[in-house]
Amino acid sequence: MADFDLELIKLSKTYPGGAVAVKEFDLEVERGEFVSFVGPSGCGKTTTLRMIAGLEDITSGKIQIRGEDVTKVPTEKRPTSTIFQNYAIFPHMTVRQNIEFGLNVRKMTTNVINKRVGDILEKLDLGDVANAKEESLSGGQKQRLALARSLVIEPEILLLDEPLGALDANLRRSIQEELKLLQRSLGITFIFVTHAQSEALSLSDRIVVMNAGEVEQISDPLELYTRPQTPFVAKFVGSNLIFPARFEAMLDENAAVSTDIGSFDGMPVFDRSSCKKGETVSLVIPSEFIDVFPSEKAIYKDNCNYLKGTLSEVDFVGRDAYLSIVLSNNQPIRLQSDATAIRSRNLTPGGPVDMQWRRQRATVVLGHA
Numbered sequence: 001m002a003d004f005d006l007e008l009i010k011l012s013k014t015y016p017g018g019a020v021a022v023k024e025f026d027l028e029v030e031r032g033e034f035v036s037f038v039g040p041s042g043c044g045k046t047t048t049l050r051m052i053a054g055l056e057d058i059t060s061g062k063i064q065i066r067g068e069d070v071t072k073v074p075t076e077k078r079p080t081s082t083i084f085q086n087y088a089i090f091p092h093m094t095v096r097q098n099i100e101f102g103l104n105v106r107k108m109t110t111n112v113i114n115k116r117v118g119d120i121l122e123k124l125d126l127g128d129v130a131n132a133k134e135e136s137l138s139g140g141q142k143q144r145l146a147l148a149r150s151l152v153i154e155p156e157i158l159l160l161d162e163p164l165g166a167l168d169a170n171l172r173r174s175i176q177e178e179l180k181l182l183q184r185s186l187g188i189t190f191i192f193v194t195h196a197q198s199e200a201l202s203l204s205d206r207i208v209v210m211n212a213g214e215v216e217q218i219s220d221p222l223e224l225y226t227r228p229q230t231p232f233v234a235k236f237v238g239s240n241l242i243f244p245a246r247f248e249a250m251l252d253e254n255a256a257v258s259t260d261i262g263s264f265d266g267m268p269v270f271d272r273s274s275c276k277k278g279e280t281v282s283l284v285i286p287s288e289f290i291d292v293f294p295s296e297k298a299i300y301k302d303n304c305n306y307l308k309g310t311l312s313e314v315d316f317v318g319r320d321a322y323l324s325i326v327l328s329n330n331q332p333i334r335l336q337s338d339a340t341a342i343r344s345r346n347l348t349p350g351g352p353v354d355m356q357w358r359r360q361r362a363t364v365v366l367g368h369a
């Protein structure tokens with residue numbers, strides 16, 4: 001058996017009109033991984049998914065599934081199944097008939113069809129609505145029907161294009177949990193396209209961040225959130241403070257940088273030996289790692305960096321606090337913090353504050369956002 005379930009090798013797509021949608025996309029996915037594609041609208045997520053499904057021709061590169069080159073294999077012969085945002089449920093058919101459809105197309109025997117459909121109806125808790133049509137199904141049931149229809153053909157890879165996009169926020173959260181549990185219990189590979197980075201962060205084993213047809217970073221959610229590799233990812237994922245900076249020198253493991261508002265340091269995510277003094281970099285600090293104190297109450301520690309500012313406003317929204325602060329160069333920033341911690345500090349709008357974070361929490365990336 002091949003090592004990887006799915007391999008994209010320098011996969012590229014230029015549409016006939018000349019639009020370059022995907023550029024030399026390399027990816028290796030292990031069996032049973034949950035991998036999400038995220039990125040701004042038009043960055044090439046759907047095009048990539050459609051190329052994997054065989055719904056879109058590729059311009060160059062290669063797609064391998066379990067070690068076999070499927071680049072020229074027609075969509076119905078690929079071991080993939082796709083779920084689209086609108087589910088594409090046949091409205092004139094019952095739930096059972098919708099699920100049977102793919103098996104009939106594949107000319108399976110009645111015995112196999114009955115067994116598989118019965119199993120999947122039970123697994124996805126659709127038995128009670130087996131004879132219902134789309135119009136009488138809830139959003140969650142439609143979503144499960146779309147899953148059932150895709151899973152019944154026992155694909156090796158399930159491709160999901162914004163499958164939760166049509167659901168309201170509460171239903172979306174509960175279906176997210178179901179989806180993750182189902183994926184784990186089936187052990188099949190999921191490739192998931194979403195606009196919602198929080199969804200990708202909570203569901204995925206790994207996330208691919210795309211920008212203008214190119215891969216910016218492929219990481220697990222924690223790494224992506226805490227160690228962005230590029231200014232684009234720092235801006236796109238999480239809530240980071242990003243300061244344009246110049247590289248000064250390496251201090252042990254950390255890179256020392258200078259900015260308009262002072263000198264700081266952080267973990268470099270570039271080749272340390274090749275970065276030269278004066279090089280353009282950005283200092284990235286996840287806002288969750290920043291503590292804010294009234295200036296007179298700050299206790300200075302060696303393993304931390306500090307930044308002074310003036311608090312202009314605090315908003316409490318449930319468990320979060322949003323602090324608006326103006327820095328010494330008049331730059332306004334906004335920080336998201338824990339409401340309980342902020343309440344306990346008696347911060348006064350208009351007063352001076354000290355922001356503190358552990359040096360190791362900051363990341364230094366090459367280039368400016």
Ligand SMILES: Nc1ncnc2c1ncn2[C@@H]1O[C@H](COP(=O)(O)OP(=O)(O)OP(=O)(O)O)[C@@H](O)[C@H]1O
Binds near residue numbers: 017042048
């Ligand atoms: N059929 C097409 N013909 C020409 N250009 C296309 C076609 N489909 C997509 N494109 C272009 O290719 C690029 C990538 O589109 P794609 O739909 O893959 O992006 P996406 O990241 O999935 O966007 P969204 O999040 O909005 O769905 C865009 O610039 C888009 O305009």
